[in-house]
Amino acid sequence: MLHNRTFLFCVAAGLQSAVNSFGQMTLTPVEIPAGATSGEVIAISGNAGAIIGSGSGGQGWIWDATLGPRLLSPGPCGSEAYAISADGSVVTGRICNDAGIWTQATGMLSLGGPSVGLAVAIDENSQALIWGFNYTENRPFLWAADAGYQLQVTGIRFPKALSNNGKAVLFQKPNQSGFTWQNGNEAFANVSGPNMTVASISGNGAVVVGTQSGVGWFRWDQECGVVALPTVEGTMSSSAQGATFDGWTIVGHNTTSNDEEQAVIWSPRHGPRLIRDVMLDAQVDLSEWNRLYLAVDVSDDGTVVVGNGFTSGDSLTARAWRATLPQIPPCMKGDVDVDGAVTVGDVAVMAGILLEPCAYGLESRCAADINGDNFIDGDDLGPFIELLTIDR
Ligand SMILES: [Ca+2]
Ligand SMILES: [Ca+2]
Numbered sequence: 354m355l356h357n358r359t360f361l362f363c364v365a366a367g368l369q370s371a372v373n374s375f376g377q378m379t380l381t382p383v384e385i386p387a388g389a390t391s392g393e394v395i396a397i398s399g400n401a402g403a404i405i406g407s408g409s410g411g412q413g414w415i416w417d418a419t420l421g422p423r424l425l426s427p428g429p430c431g432s433e434a435y436a437i438s439a440d441g442s443v444v445t446g447r448i449c450n451d452a453g454i455w456t457q458a459t460g461m462l463s464l465g466g467p468s469v470g471l472a473v474a475i476d477e478n479s480q481a482l483i484w485g486f487n488y489t490e491n492r493p494f495l496w497a498a499d500a501g502y503q504l505q506v507t508g509i510r511f512p513k514a515l516s517n518n519g520k521a522v523l524f525q526k527p528n529q530s531g532f533t534w535q536n537g538n539e540a541f542a543n544v545s546g547p548n549m550t551v552a553s554i555s556g557n558g559a560v561v562v563g564t565q566s567g568v569g570w571f572r573w574d575q576e577c578g579v580v581a582l583p584t585v586e587g588t589m590s591s592s593a594q595g596a597t598f599d600g601w602t603i604v605g606h607n608t609t610s611n612d613e614e615q616a617v618i619w620s621p622r623h624g625p626r627l628i629r630d631v632m633l634d635a636q637v638d639l640s641e642w643n644r645l646y647l648a649v650d651v652s653d654d655g656t657v658v659v660g661n662g663f664t665s666g667d668s669l670t671a672r673a674w675r676a677t678l679p680q681i682p683p684c685m686k687g688d689v690d691v692d693g694a695v696t697v698g699d700v701a702v703m704a705g706i707l708l709e710p711c712a713y714g715l716e717s718r719c720a721a722d723i724n725g726d727n728f729i730d731g732d733d734l735g736p737f738i739e740l741l742t743i744d745r
Pocket of ligand 1: 687688689690691692693694695696698699
């Protein structure tokens with residue numbers, strides 16, 4: 354009798370925790386302010402606190418849970434929002450014909466023109482850092498609070514994204530010919546390929562995500578270069594748009610049958626999944642939505658994804674959505690042979706992967722990169738042995 358009651362209690366507790374993890378999942382429209390010309394989302398802050406959106410030539414906006422939706426610059430020449438810092442405190446984009454900086458305290462201010470601000474970070478001295486592009490000079494600029502607006506000597510390269518601390522910078526090369534990546538003065542990469550565009554960089558600066566025709570959506574890191582990501586069944590084309598802090602969870606779109614773009618999330622452990630299916634599996638009500646066509650960005654911890662879709666009542670006007678997910682590890686750290694447990698059986702595989710990391714699949718690499726710096730080396734060995742000891 355006692356056994357049965359204990360058993361029943363455990364079943365009930367198990368059900369309760371399943372309900373709780375489903376309970377964390379939601380997908381809701383993002384409220385946009387009156388006067389906004391577009392409901393499309395551009396980015397979410399790394400800490401998941403704020404979302405920005407913009408329409409071309411329109412009115413950039415910001416939304417957060419405390420203050421709700423607001424226009425960045427309600428003035429006559431409008432504004433656009435292009436990037437938000439990881440802590441959500443600073444937005445950059447365009448105001449009139451100038452690059453702009455927005456904070457809660459100041460609203461949108463000009464940095465100089467004719468330019469647009471494209472990437473923003475808070476550096477190690479807690480100062481805002483903005484990279485953008487100057488259209489008359491055809492050159493990027495860097496703006497910092499202490500140094501002001503400075504044109505860069507480099508040729509035509511479009512700043513795309515910064516790591517959370519501003520140290521790693523990603524540039525798109527012209528004519529979709531590839532990208533350059535720079536991490537402080539320590540590391541540089543110049544990657545070329547036809548029809549290759551990049552979208553974003555992981556918060557830790559180590560992973561670049563983008564799209565190449567013939568390859569589809571891809572993930573790049575310094576150790577193994579460009580690796581095509583798997584796609585959902587029937588995918589004709591795909592694009593990568595955003596990544597978590599460690600670059601092991603990536604969002605974008607897969608175009609499936611009927612030429613329909615669908616928002617998708619990938620991690621090594623779960624593979625590519627349509628956001629729609631993730632939500633429906635958790636019994637989230639999507640009857641309000643006709644289609645979720647693009648996942649635009651993801652928070653640093655992977656628990657909030659933002660994207661655009663069409664509601665059931667209006668299949669012409671794009672609307673932003675915000676989806677919350679439970680925190681799901683992208684892989685089981687230490688389980689390099691991918692059998693679901695960290696055991697002595699992983700030791701031989703770990704030895705092999707340390708010698709030749711790029712010969713292994715993404716799930717094994719994620720599992721072997723125990724400290725999450727996107728290199729598999731001696732620094733992962735200590736934590737690997739620790740995981741072995743705990744599990745045995
Ligand atoms: Ca294993
Ligand atoms: Ca590592």
